[in-house]
Amino acid sequence: MSQEELVVYKRMPVWQHDTVPGGFLKRHNTKEGTWAQLKILRGSLQFALMDEHGNVTAEATYDTEHQPPRIEPQAWHQIVSMSPDIQCQLDFLCRPADYFTKKYDMTATHSEVVEAAEQVPVGRALDIGCGGGRNALFLARRGFAVDAWDWNGGSLANLQHIADAEGLKDIRLAEVDLNQVESLEFDGPYQFILSTVVLMFLHPAVIAPLMTRMQQETAPGGYNLIVSAMDSDDYPCRVPFPFRFQSGGLKAFYADAGWEVLKYNENPGKLHRTDENGNRIEMRFATLLARKPD
Numbered sequence: 001m002s003q004e005e006l007v008v009y010k011r012m013p014v015w016q017h018d019t020v021p022g023g024f025l026k027r028h029n030t031k032e033g034t035w036a037q038l039k040i041l042r043g044s045l046q047f048a049l050m051d052e053h054g055n056v057t058a059e060a061t062y063d064t065e066h067q068p069p070r071i072e073p074q075a076w077h078q079i080v081s082m083s084p085d086i087q088c089q090l091d092f093l094c095r096p097a098d099y100f101t102k103k104y105d106m107t108a109t110h111s112e113v114v115e116a117a118e119q120v121p122v123g124r125a126l127d128i129g130c131g132g133g134r135n136a137l138f139l140a141r142r143g144f145a146v147d148a149w150d151w152n153g154g155s156l157a158n159l160q161h162i163a164d165a166e167g168l169k170d171i172r173l174a175e176v177d178l179n180q181v182e183s184l185e186f187d188g189p190y191q192f193i194l195s196t197v198v199l200m201f202l203h204p205a206v207i208a209p210l211m212t213r214m215q216q217e218t219a220p221g222g223y224n225l226i227v228s229a230m231d232s233d234d235y236p237c238r239v240p241f242p243f244r245f246q247s248g249g250l251k252a253f254y255a256d257a258g259w260e261v262l263k264y265n266e267n268p269g270k271l272h273r274t275d276e277n278g279n280r281i282e283m284r285f286a287t288l289l290a291r292k293p294d
Contacts, residue, residue, distance in 0.1 A: 006035055006093040009103040014041065014089045017082055024090075027054055029076045034102065035093040036071040040064050043086035050076040100137045104162055107131075107272065109138040110196045112227055116289050117142055119262075120223045123191030128214070129178060129198030133159035136171060139192075145170040147187060151177055181206045181213065188217030192225070197271075197285075199228040200241035207243055208253070215257055221294045224259070226250060230284040235268055237283050238275075245286040254290040263289040 015021075027050055030036050038047075044063040048056050059080065062068045070093075071077055094102045097114045101107070113135045122143040127136040130148035132155050140146045140163065148171060150156055156173045163171045176184060179202055193214045199207055214224055231237040231244040251264045265287050270280040 005095065007096050007099050008091045009094050009099050010092040012090040012092075014087055017043075017084055017086050020079065020082065020086075020088070024079050027076055027078045029074050030071055030092075032073055033094055033098050034073050037091045037093060038068045038071075039089050039091070040067060041087040041089060043083040043088075045082040045086055045088065046080040048078055048080050050078070052076060096141070097138060099141065100134060100162070106137075107134050109134050110227065112225060112287055112289070113138060113194060113196060116192075116194070116223065116225050120192045123219075123222075124189070125192040125194065126186070126188070126190045126217070128193065128195040128210075129201075130159065130173075131155055133162065135194060135196060137162060137166070137168065140168045140171050141166070144192065147172045147174065147190075149174050149176045149178070149184075151175065178210065179203050179206055181209045184210075184213065186213060186217040189219035189222065190217055191219055191222045193218055193222070194225040196225070196227040197229070199226065199245075200243050202243055204243045211253055215254075215259070215292065218292045220292055222292050223262075223289060224254070224292070225289050227285055227287045230266055230286050232266070232284045235282065235284045239271070239273070239281060239283070250286040250288050254288060259290040259292055261288065261290045263287065 040063055042064065044061055046059065046061045047068050049058040050056055097109045101109070117139065123145070125139050125144040125146045127139070127146060127148045130136045130150045133148060136146045136148040136159065148159065153175050156175055160173055178184070202210070218224060229237055229241055229244050230247070232247060237244050247266060251261055255261055266284050267287065268282055269285045270282050273281050275281050
């Protein structure tokens, strides 16, 4: 992965010889999805890369003119020795999609949102059922002006706190009851309306009216993304959600309205919720990305 594709999510204070944490002087590794970059500001240090068994695979001395290499995720390494005048600083980096997950310990941005953002032009977005804001924050950081709706005022307050801390000015939050679809105040048109793992919590009677409003409030050439639970013979839904899509239902709703269905599948997936044995609950999810005619 190239340097410009990674972002710094945590920067440690400047360390001196007597303040370098002891754990960095022992063999250790970075977490999955985490890169590490040590910058030497003064002095020098000896640095070793190792395999999982502790065998040294590379070792060199670095200084201000010859900086240490970037450490890949889960790579084993350690600082072997340091000069008395050492000053250094460590950055932790991640993929842009993982920024808020790493920095604020949030649930990861939904993979379908990350994928869709690669083809949806930056513009106005509406996140219906935003929860803690994992998708809304990701889109705002990419330059979208995001309206984010949820019923949970506490989640919205935390989302606002993070947005303020990150200087994200183009996020507008609203506490709404999605089951009261006739009272929802859309402020379209939007280039992108998304709802991931939300519709199954709503009353069945509001699903069609809500999706119709989503279509109406989307700008010509704009996109809708929906991910929601299904009930199928091979993966019967074991969670008593009020609503579950049947096979082909979501795709037909958009195709019949004249939308271009760019992606549709009914693949198995896992909830973050676990069963009585501690295993994540598996079921099929209807996943759709569709584009409105120009």
